[in-house]
Amino acid sequence: MADEKSILTFLTESADLPELITRRQFVGLFPASKREDPAVRALYQDLYDTRSAQIHRIQKKINLECLDSARVLREDLARAKGFADAASERDDNDEIYDEILLRRDRKQLSLAEMLSQMELAADLIKRQLEEIDESTAQKLEECDTVVDSLSDLRYKKLRTGAVDECLEGLAVG
Known part of the structure; x- marks a missing residue:
């Protein structure tokens, strides 16, 4: 209750x-x-x-x-x-x-049918978790790239012309 x-x-x-x-x-x-x-x-x-x-x-x-x-x-x-x-x-x-x-x-299911459905559900969940892991790894790579770029900007290690490119990009956007 x-x-x-x-x-x-x-x-x-x-x-x-x-x-x-x-x-x-x-x-x-x-x-x-x-x-x-x-x-x-x-x-x-x-x-x-x-x-x-x-x-x-x-x-x-x-x-x-x-x-x-x-x-x-x-x-x-x-x-x-x-x-x-x-x-x-x-x-x-x-x-x-x-x-x-x-x-x-x-609808009464037999034990074999229930186990089959549970296995299918478990496989689906595993695939979804793998997709989430792949997506997470991709996002982490993107974050690392952004952090590295920001670090270059912070310590003024940009390549020649990068500031001009950045300003042009901001002006267009």
């Missing part, structure tokens, strides 16, 4: 309409001649009500998902321990679980 509370807090804590835009800010978006119009205030209230209903639906879905995942975990644990009868026990939340399971189209 602590995870459920964390998810709810993270996803919905600052999602209320006044957190995003206050009534005053909303009214300020309209031309001055329309700001006192009751329709503007009614529109904000309608947006507020709609947003609140959306947040409530999202919170309910999160709660249902948490309940469903807890049930699935309990069933998997019971199966893993060999307690087949424990998985068939019913509790107060079974009506909710049944509703979720009827709406959801679950």
Whole structure:
């Protein structure tokens, strides 16, 4: 339940309409001649009500998902321990679980399929890390070049004509 509370807090804590835009800010978006119009205030209230209903639906879905995942975990644990009868026990939340399971189209994967997908994901992550490493090495080389150039400038070791080229480059840009 602590995870459920964390998810709810993270996803919905600052999602209320006044957190995003206050009534005053909303009214300020309209031309001055329309700001006192009751329709503007009614529109904000309608947006507020709609947003609140959306947040409530999202919170309910999160709660249902948490309940469903807890049930699935309990069933998997019971199966893993060999307690087949424990998985068939019913509790107060079974009506909710049944509703979720009827709406959801679950594709059961075999262990081999899961391992194959995990290996593909691991390969993809490895490739992405290699690309990041290559990009980082390239950026470091560029930084070293810039630092060397700045060092030459600082210690006045520029080649003849480099200052003029620099000034010309700045004038063009």
